[in-house]
Amino acid sequence: MTNSWNDIKNADVILIMGGNAAEAHPCGFKWVVEAKAHNGAKLVVVDPRFTRSAAVADFYAPIRPGTDIAFLSGVMRYLLGAGKIQQEYVKAFTNAGYIVKEGFKFEDGLFAGYDEAKKNYVDRSTWDYEFDEQGMAKVDDTLQHPRCVINLLKTHVDRYTPEMVERICGTPKDKFLKVCELIASTSTGDRSMTSMYALGWTQHTTGAQNIRSMAMIQLLLGNIGIPGGGVNALRGHSNVQGITDLALLSTSTPGYLVLPTDREATYADYMKSRRFKPQRPGQTSFWQNYEKFFVSQQKSFFGAAATKDNDWAYDYLPKFDVPYDALKIIDVMAAGQMNGLFCQGMNIMMAGPNKTKIRNGLSKLKWLVSIDPLETETARFWENHGEFNDVDPKSIQTEVFQLPATAFAEEEGSATNSSRLIQWHWKAAEGPGESRGDIQIISDLRARLRALYAKEGGAFPDPILNLAWNYSDPGNPDPAEVLKDINGYALEDVPDPADPAKLLLRAGQLLPTFGVMRDDGKTSGGCWIYTGVYTEAGNMAQRRNASDPTGKGVYPNWGFSWPANRRILYNRASADAAGKPWSERKKYMWWNGSKWTGPDVPDYAPTVPPDKAVGPFIMNQEGTARLFARTGMPDGPFPEHYEAMDAFIANPLHPKVSRNPVVRVFAADAKSFGTPDKFPIVATTYRLTEHFHYWTKNAHANAVLQPELFVEMGERLAKAKGIQSGDWVEVTSQRGSIKAKAAVTKRIRPIMVDGKPCDIVGVPIHYGFIGLTRKAHPVNTLTPPVGDVSAQTPEFKAFLVDVKKTTPPAQAAATA
Amino acid sequence: MGITRRQFMRVSAAGLAASTVGALGFGDAGDALAAGVRPFKLERATETRNACPYCAVSCGVLIYSLGDRSKNARSEVIHVEGDPDHPVNRGTLCPRGAAVLDFVRSPNRLKYPMHRKAGSDKFERVSWDFAMDRIARLMKDDRDKNFVAKNRDGVTVNRWVSTGFFGTSSQSNEAGYLTYKLARATGILGLENQARI
């Protein structure tokens, strides 16, 4: 989230699209209710289903799954056409006036530089600004230049007329226009809109561009950096934010640094392409500090073994040739090229797309280690569960370990919620039996592996032998010590550059902020954005001061919000170019004549005056936010509507490039996609209030509340197929088929798409062949093995199926 | 004197610590009443602040357990409720969080390390030592055999791609950091979590 759960109460309009907070994040949703009750906020919900979020909305509009970009581009067209943008904000804080290179174009669904054979944009050189001799981007402050960003954007979205939106999305024109109107009402400086989204936007081949579209709308409206504004990812698991920050991601290192690639043979090469210089005068371009963060991190990883002479142990890190994201791991595994796999609290057989491919892959492993508090389908993939997991154990040669882990109540440590808020939790009890904490399991594994390498030698043992594990109990480190390690500390005395007689940091001192990190090896720190969480003043994640001095929902002394305890990111933008609040209502951070002040921590040094024109978007080289993404997105600098891989219609905008042109399809999956002649119904997956992923099917109360898999469908479809609620139906996609009970509701209604009726079915994800719920076919039997072109998040939210009435599964019949 | 719910809770907590409902200010009458009712089940419980393990709202919870956390004493979770002081959830929990005790006490919680041999149709209980020694051995054998020190162009790449690691986004930051350190030190590239699936 750019903002926070509590901040939602400051919103005037709340758009829930690509999520369903009332059911999936109920206790966060209370701040929506608060905004409605006490701030006069209007709730707008756009969703294929009439969800419980929709049920309490002021306005609901239906949409066909997988068409959000068309809808949002239509909104942008409306805002630009009606002049409903916050002009001054857009000029000051976005790249609207930046002049784009000649040669940039968009034609027939493709941006400049596409290579048909490689299915990729091989030449993205025109996806950038024109620069002057000093390397500064050229800007037309009058916004008149035909190639300045805002004019290119106007042209780009001009095709998304309300009629086109209706044709693609199935949203009736009048409903679409009503949503536009409500959104547009926040283009003034005294009103704001918040966007709340989750997997409904990410789980598409166009996932990242869905979110970008909303970010662009929020920038046009001046809603970023403002109370009650922002682009707010509600997120899934309790610590998915923290584990992302700490980079359990194939191409990252903690704090959003990037793992080296094969093209960066030397440390010098690596640093050359990372230390971004400002491209507008006086801008922060915070990544200039990359080396300080990187060197401090290497010191935290490898201690004394990381020296200037060995380039801070640069070669201890693996370099990547291609990204090994989850879909790639699965593909490699299914091709028989992977021997070992760890699944720590990850039920990949359920969580990945295309169960059949995953199970085949697991069967080809030599060994699998599952570390989990619960039984999982993954740990038992080799076990025969009748038609729900029809395998022959004898034929599966994978050696499997199932290690019992403790759960939240049985361990202490910090976790980061979706508001970037790091909070500590304490241990209440012992885990069952011989279960152990993840910290102990990992530490034990490290000790044994290290002992083997110390004794026997082997392939490049150096990083394993030198891996720093300087904790009082290396076999089971105290989480507080690990958090200190993440926060960072001085390894030597660091003199004050202003007065060498004084010390800036003394050896051993915990770092108060990432601003003091060094690139000379004198500081250590695992994840720069977390610096400040554990200082000499104590463990900030443990703070529990529930006061909110300004009443704006900031709670500055509750836990620690990264970075630097900032609660709203880009809050510099809550004041105009001169540093004056946009309005009394939305007053947040402002220039008081000598410094930036307000309830939050400013984006940069509080004494930098507004006339220096330092932009709030400190991570960008320009200091402004990007309406035009430059080369940052693999599928283009502007979002464009592409059909899902299982395309329901030919893309009316450019039928020859119907689907995202840079989608990665593995050779093994070439025939995995369905067409509407065979599979005429659009399907989406979703989550139930009573269940969390694949865990709660193991919890009694949840299993009682929602005991079995169903498929939700509208009345028209049910009637056409002769199906009644409670009937068994077979749902089939190009990938496979499942059986489920029918739930016929009024919540999903057919819509008209491109002149033809479109029926939609929804399938909840939570059921499998393990648990206290009734055994079921995993829903990912149906879903396509393909991901978002940016993040490789699987396309779970839009695919094609057919349904028909059927007989109960054998096992269900036996127990009925 | 007006008393807020929170003050009441604090006073009550003090009362519970003193193990007498009389501390609520009911005097002798309170003592008599206390003698006549079944003791409040949380009276002897230890209260611990934690967070709901499910979604990323991360609602604050209070966990009540029996046992005083002294060494060698096993404590048992008997009740979980929303933390009324928490700024986000203010004491509320959704149907998942409200039932979280059933996750803690699920019959499907794992208790012992288990091992399934190639081709077998069952798990068999093993010791931690057996499991961890064997896993370390399997890791090392695969890494030594398949480690790629240099790519075809002679660039040092030091990667190990024949083993993958799916980490969990339900573990603490501290456990996650150690997981990261170990996985990357071995050269594993296939390292992911639930963030994007």
Ligand code: SF4
């Ligand atoms: S109680 Fe519900 S809303 Fe709160 S963190 Fe748990 S799952 Fe999320």
